[in-house]
Amino acid sequence: MILKSLLRAQAARFTALDPLLPEPADPPEGVVLTAALAGGERVAGVVVRTIHQPGAPQTLWSTRDVRELHPIVGAAGATGIDALLKRWVQRLDPAGPDSACLVTWPTRDAESTAPLLAHGFVPLTVLAVRTTPQPVSPAVCSVRRATPADLDALVELSMAEVEYAALVGGGIVRDDAWEIKRGTVAQHLTRGDPIWLAELDGVPVGMVEAWETDAQPGSWARTRVRAGRWVFVNCLSVSPAARGLGVGRTLMDVVHTSLLGPRSAGSFLYYNPPNPLSPTFWAKQGYRPLWTVWELRPASALR
Ligand SMILES: CC(C)(COP(=O)(O)OP(=O)(O)OC[C@H]1O[C@@H](n2cnc3c(N)ncnc32)[C@H](O)[C@@H]1OP(=O)(O)O)[C@@H](O)C(=O)NCCC(=O)NCCS
The missing domain is CATH 3.40.630 (Aminopeptidase)
Structure with a gap:
């Protein structure tokens, strides 16, 4: 009572x-x-x-x-x-x-x-949300859907994200981190979950994993966002040498254009406030904090 x-x-x-x-x-x-x-x-x-x-x-x-x-x-x-x-x-x-x-x-x-x-x-x-579309800027690199043949490049790029997150307090580089990453990325590829790869002159420089999720009563998403269809951005990573060139923005333009539709409520993701790159980056992308962990x-x- x-x-x-x-x-x-x-x-x-x-x-x-x-x-x-x-x-x-x-x-x-x-x-x-x-x-x-x-x-x-x-x-x-x-x-x-x-x-x-x-x-x-x-x-x-x-x-x-x-x-x-x-x-x-x-x-x-x-x-x-x-x-x-x-x-x-x-x-x-x-x-x-x-x-x-x-x-x-x-x-x-x-x-x-x-x-x-x-x-x-x-x-x-923080869990940050974006509910208002933003203008798309010209691409600085090519972006395509990743295939199982890209597994090695995707694991390397997603490990760069874990390593950076570990520097700023959130991530933990476990002894088996490579095996864990390889397993989860391979699983996403097998299931056909959307993963995009960014390339500059044919060299992989960035990746993003994102998918649609229905915030239905009883679902995990419903405890975090209002009811509706949302896009969840799971991992965005740009290789250290290619950061600051617009690759991350180009990848997110592809995610937003491909996955958000007229019925979408918006998109959401997690980032670490102590990360010197991501809070500025996500604010520019139109995301703002909703929950603090x-x-x-x-x-x-x-x-
Ligand atoms: C965060 C990250 C994905 C951004 O990708 P990126 O390709 O470097 O970013 P972009 O070049 O597209 O930059 C877009 C905006 O981000 C911000 N930004 C980029 N580099 C920055 C830097 N060194 N310092 C501060 N802000 C920066 C700027 O606001 C920039 O907009 P501007 O160029 O108009 O000023 C990338 O830096 C990265 O992989 N970092 C390590 C892993 C990580 O933090 N991943 C995100 C986890 S949530």
Whole structure:
């Protein structure tokens, strides 16, 4: 009962904060935390623990042991988040070095930034959306759909992205990173998922992976974006020597022109704010942050 009214109040608060936020979904199964505020009101949260097995694709951008808090703080905002994080500190199970605490929260909730920072979280990732088309600029390179014969070039390019993401905090170059990347790229090619390859004078210099996703009730996408057909951009990478020439922009023009149609709600993707290249790049492409994924590694650093 209390949970239902907190969820309703949270939905109203989210809508007022940012019209592109979806209505909050029902909380997932997990360990329930509750906390009392100074005025006697209660807030709640659910902690879900996920263990990624060695060799899983997620281990290239995530720790293996993830504890994610889903706050249900109603209209409380910063005071609710602070109370819940204090409770989480008391209830946190022991964690090893390859672990993280995570909170995904609306980027525009500026007032919740202070308690998240105070408890040790950093804004490591954002989910950004683009709902308005932008003019297409002249191409600086040729772009074609990749085929299984391009596997080696695609693995090299997507590894360049993991390596860059690792420099700026998000990615993790595991010992088996090449094998993992090779496996996932090969799977996408076999399934016929769209991957485009950019070439300059016949030499591969960039790649992008993107696909359509339906944000249906119950789907993962529906917890992040409003109902409708969306394009999800999974990986964009330009080889180090070809960056800054317009290759990334040319690849994204192809993605937007090929996958977005009159029935599309828009496109979305993840990037790391500490990356010196991608925030500027994505803003120029018309993307703006919707959710911030606040993260803290290792989980035992929660304070
Ligand atoms: C981010 C990345 C894909 C952009 O591709 P790119 O081909 O280098 O970018 P473009 O040349 O098309 O640049 C488009 C815009 O991005 C921004 N940009 C590009 N290089 C930049 C740099 N060195 N510093 C700051 N902004 C830069 C600029 O705003 C530029 O527009 P402008 O030329 O009109 O000023 C590429 O730099 C890359 O692969 N980086 C490493 C991996 C990565 O971060 N991938 C994205 C993960 S989300």
